[in-house]
Amino acid sequence: MISPKPYIKTLAPYQPGLPIEVVARSYGLQPDAIIKLNSNENPHGPSPAAVEAMRHALQNSHRYPDTFSLTRLLSEQLGVSGDSLILGNGSNDIIDLIARTFLGNNDESIVSQYAFAMYEVAIQTVGASSHIVPANNYGHDLEAMKNALAAKTKVVWIANPNNPTGTFISYADLENFITQVPKNCIIVLDEAYYEYLEPSERHNTALWPAKYPNVIIIRTFSKIHGIAGLRVGYAIAAPHIAELINRVRLPFTNNHLAVVAASAALLDHKFIEMSRKTNANERRKIEQQLTLHGIDFIPSKGNFITLRISDSAVYDSLLRQGIIVRPLDNYGLSGWIRVSIGLPQENDCFINTLIPLVSSAKKK
Structure with missing residues (x-):
């Protein structure tokens, strides 16, 4: 029997964020209608x-x-x-x-x-x-x-x-x-x-x-x-x-x-600076909305925000509505998600979808 090195047997492979195609197929959604906010990519695309x-x-x-x-x-x-x-x-x-x-x-x-x-x-x-x-x-x-x-x-x-x-x-x-x-x-x-x-x-x-x-x-x-x-x-x-x-x-x-x-x-440099400024403005906008609605988050210096949703049903509901974020259970942050900063309209859609879901979860 072929056997790997002992420490490979217990190795947990890295789990990347869900791709658009998998979510589209799983929930019967159109790929171009899905908002991908789970891998900290630049939403403006390549330079x-x-x-x-x-x-x-x-x-x-x-x-x-x-x-x-x-x-x-x-x-x-x-x-x-x-x-x-x-x-x-x-x-x-x-x-x-x-x-x-x-x-x-x-x-x-x-x-x-x-x-x-x-x-x-x-x-x-x-x-x-x-x-x-x-x-x-x-x-x-x-x-x-x-x-x-x-x-x-x-x-x-x-x-x-x-x-x-x-x-x-x-x-x-x-x-x-x-x-x-x-x-x-x-x-x-x-x-x-x-x-x-x-x-x-x-x-x-x-x-x-x-x-x-x-x-x-x-x-x-x-x-x-x-x-x-x-x-x-x-x-x-x-x-x-x-x-x-x-x-x-x-x-x-x-x-x-x-x-x-x-x-x-x-x-x-023009593209880099545009990306940085847009990210800072959009991140600030999302943090303001999270604060306004009493949703815990960790102030961020990156192109993402980590926030508390408490109920995993919120994550599932976001997926069903075509919004992909990153659950952080594997980091020991159960009940938290990481959300990449997207385009302004994507961020608005995320916030408008998230707030009622979290509000509903808190009432349970």
Whole structure:
């Protein structure tokens, strides 16, 4: 009998959000009538510049992809050296690469109670263990994470802003934490939602790996850049760390069209700023309505809001009416859902559908 490694037997695979086609088929709905608010995608679609770039690049699809141009652009835009960059097939790929490079049997990783589920998948896949630190007000408790450090701790994972709770750690607190972590322990800062921060809130963390060689920054093109379906992510690390991770990376994991689209999207500053401003305005509008109607939520810095519905029947009713959101039971947040910020009309429809459902559930 063929048997996998023991720790694979107990591995719970990552569960992505329900796709439109499945919901349409399950509830007898028209796909174009469904509002998808469960995967934190950019509702404006891909950058127009990315679409145009792919159209021109199609004729060269017979060639293996060349990532040099994207690496050069990232280097220029971020102000980091090219040898400090790692490209991946989405940031999930980067997470997996880091785990495979630095973790193994008897090693331990520290994660927060409400951390992105892919960290645990990557950790367990390589036979390492997780030390889960209780959250503080749904966010990372840096003091508790510091106190959890042990001799066998090899990697600490921190998403900022955090997914799925949307909480944010100040850069001063984060940098203070970094200085207290042993230099032989990797600190991963997952900044998938970095571009959704107000410009005044951002810190140039891309330069941190040069200052703190045990820090790795992860970012993605799946969120504000609007090309989640093309799978492009990247990391910034000290050159000797990047070199180790790139040894593990398979060749040609980024396809030709994805590389071309990411390069164009990176330079489409007008689209990025429009997406950020629209998201901030719509998120504020939803939070105001939730407050007005007494619905608990966690203030968010991302392109989503996590809120309490208490009764799972509310989630089921939303699905039946063609509104897909993300239940958070698998994160230990039973009775909570995560809702992506959609287009203005989608958000209005969601709020107008949600409020009577929650009101009715509270009366039961």
